[in-house]
Amino acid sequence: MSRGRRLLDTAPMSGLASRLLALSLLCVAGVAGAQTPAVPAPAPAPAPADGAIHYLEEGESLSMLARVYGVPLSLLMARNGITTDEQLANLQIGAPIVVPGVKLSEITHKKPAARKGVTHQLAPGETLSELAKMYGVSVREIMTANRLSEDDASKLRDGKRLFLPGVEKNKQGKIERKPTRLERQALAKAKRLGLGSVAAAGRLLHGYVEERWSTAALEAGRFGGTLKWPVNKGWFTRGYGSGAGGYHKAMDIMSPLGTNVRAAANGIVGYSGDGLKGFGNMVMIVHAGGWVTLYAHNSINFAKAGQLVKRNDVIAEVGSTGRSMGPHVHFELIHENKNCDPAPLFRPGVKRRNGSLARIKYASWPRPGQRPEEVRCAKRTKHPLGHSVMNENPEVEATPVPEDPNAPDPAQHAPSEAPETNDHL
Numbered sequence: 001m002s003r004g005r006r007l008l009d010t011a012p013m014s015g016l017a018s019r020l021l022a023l024s025l026l027c028v029a030g031v032a033g034a035q036t037p038a039v040p041a042p043a044p045a046p047a048p049a050d051g052a053i054h055y056l057e058e059g060e061s062l063s064m065l066a067r068v069y070g071v072p073l074s075l076l077m078a079r080n081g082i083t084t085d086e087q088l089a090n091l092q093i094g095a096p097i098v099v100p101g102v103k104l105s106e107i108t109h110k111k112p113a114a115r116k117g118v119t120h121q122l123a124p125g126e127t128l129s130e131l132a133k134m135y136g137v138s139v140r141e142i143m144t145a146n147r148l149s150e151d152d153a154s155k156l157r158d159g160k161r162l163f164l165p166g167v168e169k170n171k172q173g174k175i176e177r178k179p180t181r182l183e184r185q186a187l188a189k190a191k192r193l194g195l196g197s198v199a200a201a202g203r204l205l206h207g208y209v210e211e212r213w214s215t216a217a218l219e220a221g222r223f224g225g226t227l228k229w230p231v232n233k234g235w236f237t238r239g240y241g242s243g244a245g246g247y248h249k250a251m252d253i254m255s256p257l258g259t260n261v262r263a264a265a266n267g268i269v270g271y272s273g274d275g276l277k278g279f280g281n282m283v284m285i286v287h288a289g290g291w292v293t294l295y296a297h298n299s300i301n302f303a304k305a306g307q308l309v310k311r312n313d314v315i316a317e318v319g320s321t322g323r324s325m326g327p328h329v330h331f332e333l334i335h336e337n338k339n340c341d342p343a344p345l346f347r348p349g350v351k352r353r354n355g356s357l358a359r360i361k362y363a364s365w366p367r368p369g370q371r372p373e374e375v376r377c378a379k380r381t382k383h384p385l386g387h388s389v390m391n392e393n394p395e396v397e398a399t400p401v402p403e404d405p406n407a408p409d410p411a412q413h414a415p416s417e418a419p420e421t422n423d424h425l
């Protein structure tokens with residue numbers, strides 16, 4: 001192997017940098033003449049059979065591509081082997097992204113939709129999370145488009161001008177984000193099924209799941225009896241039965257603003273919106289067998305009602321909308337008019353702030369009628385101060401993570417049953 005090749009192979013660098021280096025090496029080889037073999041330019045990524053390649057340009061993010069090409073973000077991530085939020089955030093300019101189901105002629109390299117957007121000047125006290133909600137763009141997308149680090153994002157000054165990617169003004173001057181073809185299809189399906197409305201959300205909140213909803217959910221796959229921990233790097237702050245009188249029949253999972261919220265199990269999105277007071281932006285997923293999972297306070301929801309989701313699919317971004325005092329996910333597991341403690345069902349387990357897993361006895365609930373005794377269920381109760389559901393402050397660790405001295409240590413013993421998908425995350 002020539003010296004030049006080795007250099008290229010070992011140096012970690014952005015696509016652009018490697019292209020420049022390849023160019024300079026080629027020049028050197030040209031001047032040196034016959035003694036030095038010419039260094040071949042790095043071969044372009046081979047054309048995929050299932051789609052076309054989009055080379056990432058400055059200011060572009062994967063969620064932006066998902067929207068431009070009408071492909072679910074989860075599919076883009078899976079096809080390109082991107083599994084963690086870090087990988088997603090650290091994509092380099094020039095990175096080849098395979099867009100499945102798209103022809104090469106449809107790849108929009110120079111401008112159009114990917115570069116469209118509007119500029120917003122921050123008003124006093126305005127936050128990224130508010131902007132995200134206002135324009136229907138994720139916090140992560142705003143950060144990428146404006147080259148903001150986590151630190152920059154937390155120190156934004158009034159008057160700063162921010163670019164909101166993918167947002168357009170319609171003829172009336174109103175700012176809107178057009179749904180993609182797949183989103184329109186999902187919404188139409190939700191309408192046919194009677195899902196997606198605030199009324200449907202109200203029913204799901206009590207675990208009233210119509211037979212046809214459960215059947216539709218089965219198209220995404222069966223409910224395997226366990227739940228995926230919905231925020232990879234998130235940590236437990238409040239558990240089931242915490243708060244005065246044990247009103248909090250849910251779990252709070254804290255995580256930095258803009259990290260991904262993922263589906264805990266296969267199902268169909270039954271509701272995605274902010275129509276229920278207190279919950280902010282909320283997603284509800286109906287699972288085959290009649291379970292419902294709920295993910296509240298998101299900065300933005302990606303999933304649309306009627307969309308089929310697989311366990312681990314990205315459905316929203318962590319935020320602090322609704323009755324919430326800090327970025328976190330309020331997670332509920334609902335079944336037959338009762339809220340149930342999800343803790344024993346989580347895989348790989350309930351995570352603590354330092355990343356370790358709490359010692360909780362694992363349980364599995366694969367059939368509705370066979371609830372394991374470790375999973376407590378009770379009717380939803382009102383907040384003692386008269387708030388309808390919750391009064392969320394994720395900083396308050398209202399109850400410690402439940403500890404079972406007889407439980408196996410999840411950090412050392414993997415759950416006995418095989419995980420459904422992607423449980424290595």
Ligand SMILES: [Zn+2]
Pocket residue numbers: 238248250251252329330331390392
């Ligand atoms: Zn909560």
